[in-house]
Amino acid sequence: MCRQDCISGAIMKFILTPELGRLAKWLRIFGFDAVYVSETNYAFLLIRALRDNRIILTRNSSFINKAKGIRLLRIKSEQLNQQLRQIFRELKLKPNPEEMFSRCVICNVVLEKVDKQYIKGMVPEYVFMTQEIFFLCPSCRRIYWSGSHWGNVSRVAESVITDTE
Numbered sequence: 022m023c024r025q026d027c028i029s030g031a032i033m034k035f036i037l038t039p040e041l042g043r044l045a046k047w048l049r050i051f052g053f054d055a056v057y058v059s060e061t062n063y064a065f066l067l068i069r070a071l072r073d074n075r076i077i078l079t080r081n082s083s084f085i086n087k088a089k090g091i092r093l094l095r096i097k098s099e100q101l102n103q104q105l106r107q108i109f110r111e112l113k114l115k116p117n118p119e120e121m122f123s124r125c126v127i128c129n130v131v132l133e134k135v136d137k138q139y140i141k142g143m144v145p146e147y148v149f150m151t152q153e154i155f156f157l158c159p160s161c162r163r164i165y166w167s168g169s170h171w172g173n174v175s176r177v178a179e180s181v182i183t184d185t186e
Contacts (some may be wrong), residue, residue, distance in 0.1 A: 033112065036070050038079040041096065044104050049129055050174055051105075052120025056129060063087050078108070105181045116182060122171060125158035132156035132165060140164055 034054040037045045039061060048055035056075065058066055063084060070077050070091055077093040079085070085095055094111060096104050108114065124131055135157045141149060144164055156165040 034075045036075040046126045049124040052123045128160045130160040
């Protein structure tokens with residue numbers, strides 16, 4: 022259950038505990054600002070959640086008692102699809118298709134659209150010849166394009182969204 026009025030604020034931002042790394046990547050795919058913390062420094066997590074106005078997502082039931090007065094959602098399932106459904110349902114989220122694929126899945130930074138010529142020689146030749154639109158993570162320099170994996174991810178995302186309606 023979510024504590025402390027999770028629906029206030031225009032854009033939800035999350036901070037995820039160490040056991041939810043895969044979920045963090047998927048929230049980023051949906052366009053959400055999702056910080057993943059790999060260490061179990063609870064004080065750091067609480068301070069960052071308060072400072073950045075983030076909702077803590079965790080499966081760690083012992084952490085819940087340490088987070089009094091903090092917006093927190095305990096994730097019940099170990100299954101990714103169920104985790105996403107729970108978040109969308111309990112936080113009353115409606116993912117925006119225009120925001121999908123707008124963040125780097127590795128570092129959570131907003132992607133920048135780049136000119137095709139800029140990435141020449143940085144992607145496989147076939148990709149360069151068959152794709153027109155490219156995005157770059159300004160932090161890790163990873164390049165993204167709308168390949169077949171985007172269609173696969175979109176189908177998974179659609180099934181999750183449809184199941185929460």
